Amino acid sequence: MSVNPSTNPSNKPPDNPPTDCAREPIHLPGSIQPHGYLASLDDAGRIVQLSANCGALAGTTADALVGAPLARLVGEPAAQAAREALAAPGSDGAPQLVGTIDDPRGGERAPLAVVAHRYDGVAIVELEPALGTGDVFSSLYPLVRTFLHALQASPGVEELARLAAGEVKRITGYGRTLVYGFDEAGNGHVIAEALDPGYASYLDQRFPAADIPAQARALYVQNRIRLIADADYASVPLVPPLHPATGRPTDLTWSSLRSVSPVHVQYMKNMGTGSSMSMSIVVRGKLWGLISCHHASARLPAFEVRAACEHIAQMLSLQIEAREDGAQAEYGLALRRRLSRLLASMANSEHFVSALAAEPHELLALTGASGAAIVFDGRIVTVGVTPDKTQIEQILNWLDNQHGDVYASEQLAQETGTAFHHDAAGMLAVSISRLFRNYVIWFRPEVVRALKWAGDPRTKLAPSGTATTPAQALSPRASFDVWTEIVRERSLPWRAAEIEIAREFRAALLDIVLRRAEELAQLALELGRANEELEGFSYTVSHDLRAPLRHIAGFADLLAQTEADALSTRGRHFVERIAASARFGGKLVDDLLAFSHMGRAALHKQAVDLNRLVKELIADQQREHPARAIDWRVATLCTLTADPVLLHVVLRNLIDNAVKFTSTRTEDDAPALIEIGCAPGEGDLADHDIVFVRDNGVGFDARYVDKLFGVFQRLHRVEEFEGTGIGLASVKRIVERHGGRAWATSELNVGTTVSFAIPRVALAPSAQATHSAQSARSGAQEGVKSAAKNGESAAAAVARLASVTPGAQPFRNVRKPD
Structure with a gap:
């Protein structure tokens, strides 16, 4: 026994050399084995081609029989039965027994079974040795009844295989009978054997897939029994070599006498086998395995015995299919019960990722895994034993380029090109989205695993020094000593039921995600409707309150002027409070009105030069606060693609706040400092431009930064700094409507930096559209500046302008009829 010390992550023999063996036309040998006879007939029942040994059977020559009726060879009754069988529907393919006859030569020779079939347009009759001339099938049941009785009691496939091996050996007398199945790579694995003393055991050993080339496997699926009575046989040629009706070599796919490849004969001899017989195990239409019989010397089982063995193979095939289907169904049912529990947990959870992570046992048991990774919304959540997230990222990069919804591998490192990880040798992945990761x-x-091979599979074929034909130029390996291969970097294979349950899991998950998306869409629709109603309400209330508040402020001023002498000091104080409160209420109403419009007004984007806009806003501040000493530090700013009116509101609010919250700075303390700058975005903001306004004012506690951009959220007392608490909420709404983001950083008594990012957008409007947009925006800007000079707030100006802006109809979802 030899041991292969190297690592082979695949489950196939290493380095099998390419050969012509797989292209050998074994169904067109042009000859048969000598233990039987073959004749081909025309439609009139005359012999048009036959094996050369038929002449001896009829006491003449083969050439003399060409053109003669079949009765000349087998007698009229058998010939008539053969003609009727060949003329019957369904005669194409599998041979059928016509009857048995005595050997025409008489003496002690064995009777002959007459078998007929039609294939490739050619009618073929074969004669093979039989036990007797009676009813062949009457002897079939006694041969297989022991097997039939024990069949139902066998608990599993391996027990069935052991039973079949023993039964076939008993009725054939072969020295060794093997039952082996094929894996997905085509390698054979011996799962049962029965043998006489002196025969080498191959139990639990493997035979490489190349031992049976593809065309031989195809023949095994069609013609399910093959006999080689004597490895030293001399083949009998067909006369004439080409079939007269087709002009081609006769296709002997269904012939039981078909001569075999010289390579296979040499394989038998190297194995110490003088005779062999194989029966196919076909499960669900595919070659599942073989029952293979070996004998040290020549051996010719009678036709009835071979028919019984073929019957055993068919029953074994049916039983294996039933047992596998039953085991698969039972395992699949257990997995579906797990899936039901997992889905129930997911359905009761707000987010399926959390539900899956909360049920690690069910999730892993669903596919018999030791670890899992859930990748969703840019997050990677792991359960069980998994690679680190860096390696998972590499696997994800590979999966992103694959096609299909489910991918299974038992040798992940080799297939993905990633580094091997002992906890992730195999992978089963389902994609939840075709667009997203x-x-x-x-x-x-x-x-x-240690795999035992029957001989070193790397020496499958070698040149033959005594070759006279191309087929003989190849010689199979000479040694069948145990050769052990250590297989590493592989997991246990994924079973069909596990892959299927993964597909069902994916479908169920998509259903849950889709249902959740529909619920969110419904909620968004309802929220949108409520938001529209709220905005409409706020607009109506704000609009209706403006006039009363102005009247209150106006009458309070008149009262203070006309009745000043009649009012007491306390009364004058009350009137002043009324006027101030009314003006504040009016400003609040104006700001609310503007805020409601910001969510509905259409955006008219164009290139906005921030340098010019900021210069104008600083000039406005200097006119409004001529006594303030402010150190303005403005860098060279960029050009943004945005709505110029709304961008004016954003920067005016930020600059107003910076001026307001630096009002506590004095020249004796430290002068007020306001910086305005611009920088390209990085990371997830790589396609954005970032603008910031930084001051050295009072700042705020960073713990409350999340409240900063909320409506009516104030982080300072109104007595210290006046304001309505809507300015930064307006900034956030405008920036987000542009597809951007706003944020702030601050430190108490150090200062605040408010930043916003606007995505870069390439604009290419027509010349007329450009001129029209520029005119409209220019007018709007002038309107805002004019309003500011007249004491109207920027927010109020925006509200007034937005109310007359054309094309402001918002997008609305189309809902299905109830």
Whole structure:
């Protein structure tokens, strides 16, 4: 026994050399084995081609029989039965027994079974040795009844295989009978054997897939029994070599006498086998395995015995299919119960990722995994034993380029090109979205296995020094000593039921996500409707309150002027409070009105030069606060693509706040400092431009930064700094309507920096549209500046302008009829 010390992560023999063996036309050998006879007939029942040994059977030559009726060879009754069988519907393909006859030569020779079939437009009759001339099938049941009785009691496939091996050996007398199945790579694995003393055991050993080339496997699926009675046989040629009706070599796919490849004969001899017989195990239409019989010397089982063995193979095939289907169904049912529990947990959770992570046992048991990763919304949540997130990212990069919804691998490192990780040798992944990186991935650890091969599979074929034909130029390996391969970097394979349950899990998950999306869409629709109603209400209330508040302020001023002498000091104080409160209420109403319009007004984007806009806003501040000493530090600013009116509101609010919150600075303390700058975005803001306004004012506690941009949220007392608490809320709404983001940083008594990012947008409008937009925006800007000079707030000016801005109809969702 030899041991292969190297690591081979695949489950196939390493380095099998390419050969012509797989292209050998084994169904067109042009000859048969000598233990039987073959004749091909025309439609009139005359012999048009036959094996050369038919002449001896009829006491003449093969050439003399060409053109003669079949009765000349088998007698009229058998010939008539053969003609009727060949003329019957369904005669194409599998041979059928016509009957049995005595050997025409008499003596002690064995009777002959007459078998007929039609294939590729050619009618073929074969004669093979039989036990007797009676009813062949009457002897079939006694041969297989032991097997039939024990069939139902066998608990599993391996027990069935052991039973079949023993039964076939008993009725055939072969020295060794093997039952082996094929894996997905085509390698054979011996799962049962029965043998006489002196025969080498191959139990639990493997035979490489190349031992049976593809065309031989295809023949095994069609013609499910093959006999080689004597490895030293001399083949019998067909006369004439080409079939007269087709002009081609006769296709002997369904012939039981078909001559075999010289390579396979040499394979038998190297194995110490003088005779072999194989029966196919076909499950769900595919070659599942073989029952293979070996004998040290030549051996010719009778036709009835071979028919019984073929029957055993068919029953074994049906039983294996039933047992596998039953086991698969039972395992699949258990997985579906787990899936039901998992889905129930997910349905009761706000977010399916949290639900999956909260049920690690059910999630891992769903596919028999040891670890899992849930990838959703840019997050990676892991449960169980998994690789680190860096390696998971590499796997995700590979998965992003794959096609299909489910991907399974038992050798992840080799297939993905990533570094091997012993906890993730195998992977089963489902993609939840075709557009986004959303996956659920299960992992399995490495399972190191020692595979025993019947001989070194790397020496499958070698040149033959005695070759006379191309086929003989290849010689199979000469040694069948145990050769052990250590397989690493592989997990246990994923079962079909596990892959199927992963598909069902994906479908159920998509259903949950879709249902949740529909619920969110419904909620968004309702919130949008409520928001519209609220905005409409706020607009109506704000609009209706403006006049009364102005009247209150106006009459309070008149009262203070006309009745000043009649009022007491306390009365004058009350009147002043009334007027101030009315003016504040009016300003609040104006700001509310503007805020309500900001969510509905259409955006008219164009290139805005921030340098010019900021210069004008600073000039306004200097006119409004001529006594303030402010150190303005303005960098070279960028050009933004935005609505110029709304961008004017954003920067005016930020500059107003900076001026207001630096009012406590004096020249004796430290002069007020306001910086305005611009920088390109980075990371997730790489396609944005960032603008910031920084001051050295009173600042605020950073713990409350989340409240800063809320409506009516104030972080300072109104007695210290006046304001309505709407300015920064307006800033946030405007920036977000542009697809951007606003944020702030601050430190108490050090200062505040408010920043906003606006995405870069390329504009290419027509010349007329450009002129029209510039005119409209220019007029709007002038309107805002004029309003500011006249004492009207910027927010109020925006509200007034927005109310007459054309094209301000907001987008509305189209809802299905109830």
